[in-house]
Structures are given as structure tokens and as C-alpha cells.
Ligand SMILES: NC(=O)c1ccc[n+]([C@@H]2O[C@H](COP(=O)([O-])OP(=O)(O)OC[C@H]3O[C@@H](n4cnc5c(N)ncnc54)[C@H](O)[C@@H]3O)[C@@H](O)[C@H]2O)c1
């Protein structure tokens with residue numbers, strides 16, 4: 001019998017790409033999303049059940065109706081700056097929202113969850129690459145709201161037997177190679193889509209947030225991971241829990257760091273067009289470098305990124321943005 005997975009936040013960026021991978025692997029998908037920051041047209045691989053994480057009755061209804069085998073939990077707010085200005089919004093939506101979800105799981109007897117955590121839970125690491133056992137000391141409410149969830153998950157295992165895989169993503173980037181779905185955030189704050197905006201829109205200029213960091217060219221270094229590689233890791237985590245695997249936590253990154261300037265140059269190389277830019281002040285809360293050790297995910301889950309070469313990440317993102325422009329022009 002086809003197994004059902006309930007995907008919270010499946011109308012968003014990482015969630016929709018993961019749904020594509022789950023559908024290709026034969027899962028039946030139910031997307032639970034309130035569309036606050038997601039997109040109806042991204043729900044292409046299963047049914048949309050509109051609902052809010054904070055709505056216990058609606059959650060119970062979804063669990064009763066679909067009886068999912070497992071939950072993959074992407075739904076959250078994810079803007080660092082917004083979390084600094086409105087911490088309550090983040091603790092309510094991300095932390096309390098997950099508590100509500102776990103209560104509904106416990107009630108329904110669904111005992112497996114995969115959770116979108118983040119490298120923002122590490123704060124400013126003292127060693128590189130970052131391994132899962134390093135100290136977690138978030139420097140903003142967004143990261144803290146996610147760290148709390150990691151702890152809450154362990155308590156729900158003790159109390160209700162719910163096993164979890166926590167996946168700490170580094171920087172998600174790129175788009176589905178067929179251009180069906182891609183990165184759409186409103187407002188867009190992420191580096192690669194903004195570089196592409198600079199290529200496509202004559203009036204847009206990228207601001208590089210600081211060139212005086214202690215890095216090889218003075219700009220921040222991040223570990224960019226293709227969204228389809230992230231999707232594959234979720235699929236492997238589903239199989240792992242389904243096969244009886246114990247609760248665990250994994251970094252998802254490539255192990256390679258790329259600076260902001262290197263991304264700008266790569267976008268110019270891939271698109272053949274200049275990225276207009278200026279140097280601005282540092283953005284508060286930006287650590288100089290974040291690079292994953294993804295050795296554990298390789299060893300335990302058998303996961304390896306295969307689409308995360310920077311030029312491929314940018315080429316797929318560019319392709320999606322061109323199609324998106326075409327779609328907007330046709331409206
Ligand atoms: N994009 C990244 O680089 C990145 C990196 C690390 C971790 N993450 C985490 O991955 C997850 C997905 O990120 P994304 O970039 O796809 O975000 P996104 O904003 O594109 O998607 C989030 C989805 O969750 C939904 N949602 C939010 N609050 C909800 C609620 N209360 N009830 C129901 N649905 C709700 C939104 O409508 C949206 O569809 C998030 O949990 C984020 O914290 C993302």
C-alpha cells in the first residue's frame with residue numbers, strides 16, 4: 001500500500017522540492033500549509049490541506065483524515081532580521097507551532113518526524129568545518145526558536161515514542177532542474193536570487209554586506225547546498241526512520257565554502273552578464289564563515305550531494321528565474 005507523508009510547509013521553497021522527490025519515490029503526499037509564505041502553484045505533487053500549525057483542531061482533522069505514516073516538518077518563519085525585531089512571532093510560530101504539531105502526532109499515533117533545523121543554531125562557531133556535536137549557541141531568535149524545537153523533539157520521544165531526524169541545513173540554493181518550481185520568497189533576502197535579480201533587472205544593484213571579514217577576500221563564506229540534494233536527504237531520512245533508525249541529527253552541506261564575491265563572479269560566469277553591486281556595511285548577526293562537515297550524513301544516511309557544484313546551483317536557479325519572468329509576462 002502507498003504510504004502517506006504529511007509535509008508541513010510543503011508550499012514553500014525547500015518543502016515543494018522535497019515533495020517532488022517524495023512523489024518520484026512513490027510516497028502519497030499531503031501538504032499542510034497556511035500559505036502565509038508559501039505558494040499554491042508550488043503544490044504540484046500531492047494534495048493541499050490548508051491549515052495553520054497553531055490550529056490544534058485543524059491538525060487533528062488532518063491526522064484523522066490522512067493517517068500519515070510520518071511527518072516532514074518544514075513550516076516555519078525563516079527571516080533572521082524579522083526574528084530580531086519580532087521574537088514572539090518566531091517562538092510562537094516555530095516553537096509553539098511545532099509543539100502543537102507534536103501533540104497532534106501523539107494523539108494520532110504518528111511516530112516519525114523529520115525536522116528542518118539550521119546551521120543558525122550554531123551561532124558563531126569557533127572551529128570549521130562544523131560537526132553536529134559542536135556547541136550550539138544561536139545569536140538570533142530564529143536560530144533559538146529552532147534549537148528549542150530540537151530539545152522539544154527529544155522530550156516528545158521520551159513521553160510519546162516519537163522518533164525524529166533533525167536536519168541542520170546550511171544555505172539552500174538552486175531550483176528543480178526542469179524549472180517547474182524554484183526559490184520564491186517575498187521579500188527575497190537570499191544572495192543567489194538577488195544576484196540573479198541584478199542580472200535580469202536594470203534597476204537593481206546588489207549590496208554586499210561587508211568586505212572586511214577575516215576571510216580570503218573579506219566577504220562572508222557560506223556552504224551552498226542544492227535544494228534537490230536537500231530533498232534527497234529528506235527521502236533518505238524517511239527511509240532511515242521507516243527502517244527503525246534511532247533519532248539523530250545531521251548537518252546538510254557540501255563541506256566547501258564559497259564567498260559572497262565568489263558567488264557574484266560565478267553568477268556572472270554562468271549568465272554571461274554583469275551583477276551590478278556595491279559594498280555596504282555588515283549585516284548584523286552574520287558570522288564570517290559557516291561550512292558543514294557532512295561526514296555523518298554520508299556515513300549514516302548514505303547521503304552525498306551530487307547537484308551542489310556552485311555553477312550548477314546557479315544555472316538551475318537562473319533557469320527558474322527566466323521561466324518565472326516568462327510566466328509573469330504572460331499574465
Ligand atoms: N532556505 C534556507 O536556506 C534554509 C536554511 C536552513 C533552514 N531552513 C528551514 O527550512 C524550512 C523551509 O525553508 P524555506 O526556505 O522553504 O521557507 P519558505 O518560507 O519558502 O517555506 C515555509 C512554508 O511554511 C509555511 N508556514 C509557515 N508558518 C506556518 C504555519 N504556522 N502553519 C502552516 N504553514 C506555515 C509557509 O506558508 C511556507 O509555505 C524552514 O523551517 C527554514 O527554517 C531553510
Ligand SMILES: O=c1ccn([C@@H]2O[C@H](COP(=O)(O)OP(=O)(O)O[C@H]3O[C@H](CO)[C@@H](O)[C@H](O)[C@H]3O)[C@@H](O)[C@H]2O)c(=O)[nH]1
Pocket residue numbers: 078079118119120169170171172189190191192194206207208209210220221222260283286290
Ligand atoms: O543582499 C545580500 C544578501 C546576502 N548577502 C550575504 O550573502 C551571504 C548569504 O546570505 P543569505 O543568502 O541571506 O543566507 P544566510 O543569511 O546565510 O541565511 C540562510 O541560511 C541560513 C543557514 O546558513 C538559514 O538558517 C537561513 O534560514 C537562510 O536564510 C551572507 O554572508 C550575507 O551577508 C549579501 O552580501 N547581500
